[in-house]
Amino acid sequence: MYCNFHHWIFVCLCILTSRICIQGNQSNIETNRNDKLSLPGFENLTAGYNKFLRPNFGGEPVQIALTLDIASISSISESNMDYTATIYLRQRWTDQRLVFEGNKSFTLDARLVEFLWVPDTYIVESKKSFLHEVTVGNRLIRLFSNGTVLYALRITTTVTCNMDLSKYPMDTQTCKLQLESWGYDGSDVEFTWLRGNDSVRGLENLRLAQYTVQRYFTLVTKSQQETGNYTRLVLQFELRRNVLYFILETYVPSTFLVILSWVSFWISLDSVPARTCIGVTTVLSMTTLMIGSRTSLPSTNCFIKAIDVYLGICFSFVFGALLEYAVAHYSSSQKMAAKDRGTSKEVEEVNITNIINSSISSFKRKISFATIEISGDNVNYSDLTMKTSDKFKFIFRDKMGRIVDYFTIQNPSNVDRYSKLLFPLVFMLVNVFYWAYYLYF
Known part of the structure; x- marks a missing residue:
């Protein structure tokens, strides 16, 4: 009996505790409802909203208009073939599920982006990127009464830029910044520039160490991949080296x-x-x-x-x-x-000539030329002919001497x-x- 009495007391305490918790949760829900009611037109804003489904799900593709502000281009590396830029990316689209009464716009806490559908935009050919988070995540969510959503981000990214350095340092490099949806193809999401070339600002005011921005323009192209055809936005700019x-x-x-x-x-x-x-x-x-x-x-x-x-x-x-x-x-x-060598040779020739002349004169005095008879008919000229090989050597030496002298x-x-x-x-x-x-x- 004593055990049963304690058991019933424990059951009664659990029931009372659960009722108190339920009443507390109901009071919190009512408080939250009262908070929502404090913003005109927001009382049914999230009723039936599914952030995992895009606007116009199953219907027309979502039109997303983009604008860019180029805050800085910190470095352009020829060795890595890339550049690093800090950009302000702003995306606008219309979500009919977020329409509310009035003609005002409301800026929400950036952390509420987790409860809304946002496009999966990514930077093509980006090596590394990060979202600034000082002092909080640098994101902005603004809702307009017609259901338009403005989603802004501050991103620093390092993007590949293939360079032709054959004219370095008198070269002009063409770099690109390309934006595309990661998962939604053209039948679900279509990207457009909000104001054409005027959608990009900041490039004309940049002061770079080695380059000068000559001109830039925007393009809208199609990217054909195995998973579908995607809309791609391209910002192309030319950098002329100083x-x-x-x-x-x-x-x-x-x-x-x-x-x-x-x-x-x-x-x-x-x-x-x-x-x-x-x-x-x-x-x-x-x-x-x-x-x-x-x-x-x-x-x-x-x-x-x-x-x-x-x-x-x-x-x-x-x-x-x-x-x-x-x-x-x-x-x-x-x-x-x-x-x-010529001087020494001349000296030697002079000495030899003097010796020969003195020898001949003495020889003439000693020998009588009257007793010597020289007959031209007895001279044999056969030994005076030059051989063919000797002629060739003589001609070759003569030609080489002339070439060397030339x-x-x-x-x-x-x-x-x-x-x-x-x-x-x-x-x-x-x-x-x-x-x-x-x-x-």
């Missing part, structure tokens, strides 16, 4: 190095240390400049860039000035050696004299063709 930095950083120093290499043409051929020092120094400086110009670009880059062509031209002229001195100095040394520099000082004119003239002509090609073609 070449002034590279002119001061690379082009001017390399040009000065080429001009410095020409100083050796005004130095005497006998000043071997001075001319060698200038040549080697300019070659090493050009090599360092060529290596430094590639530090900002990928090591596996297969492009032959405009700056590489110019540095290659400058290196060729610098190296050519060094070779010019080598040729001139070698020709001068050869000429001096030949002159020394290419032999008779006056080595003329090498520097011609180089003073040819090197600057050819360098200026090459520069004219270089800048004309890369700036206008």
Whole structure:
């Protein structure tokens, strides 16, 4: 009996507790209803609303109009072939389930977006993106009386931009920002720009480190995929690189190095240390400049860039000035050696001639030529004929001697004299063709 009494007491307490909880929940529901009633027209706003179904489910596709504000483009990387931008993405669509009375608009807490249907817009070719959350998630929900929903986000994204660096640093790059629905194809969702090209703002006011925004325009295209045909919005903008930095950083120093290499043409051929020092120094400086110009670009880059062509031209002229001195100095040394050999040969011929003349005169005094009879008929000329092989060797040596004499520099000082004119003239002509090609073609 005692146990049954306690059991009944426990059952009564549970029943009372449950009634109190039910009454509390009913009071909370009434309070929430009263809160909803405090906003005119919102008392039936969520009645029968299903956030998992799009507006006009089973009917016409939802028209979503977009606008963009480009807050900044923080970095454009040639090595990674991408750019990083912070954008304000605003999407507008009409949901008839959210129509309410009046002509006012209401801005709701961004956390209420979890209870509404929103489009699954994503950024095509995005490597990484994130939504700003300081101090709260940077989202905005605004409802209009006709059921229009404004959904705004602040996003920072890194997007792929395929670049053609063949004219670097005088290049113009075309980058894209593409928006598309992830799951809803064209039969469910259609994207449009709200005001055409005027839907994008902020690009004309950007100040970038290396680029200038030349122009931009918007497009609406279709993306055919295995899961269906999707509407894709495209923002295409052109970035022209500012070449002034590279002119001061690379082009001017390399040009000065080429001009410095020409100083050796005004130095005497006998000043071997001075001319060698200038040549080697300019070659090493050009090599360092060529290596430094590639530090900002990928090591596996297969492009032959405009700056590489110019540095290659400058290196060729610098190296050519060094070779010019080598040729001139070698020709001068050869000429001096030949002159020394000619002098010694003349001295030897004079000595031999004197010896022979003295021997002949003494021999004439001792021998009487009257007793010697020389008959022309007794001379055998068969031994005086030259063999064919000897003739060929003689002709070959004669031809080779003439060829060597033709290419032999008779006056080595003329090498520097011609180089003073040819090197600057050819360098200026090459520069004219270089800048004309890369700036206008």
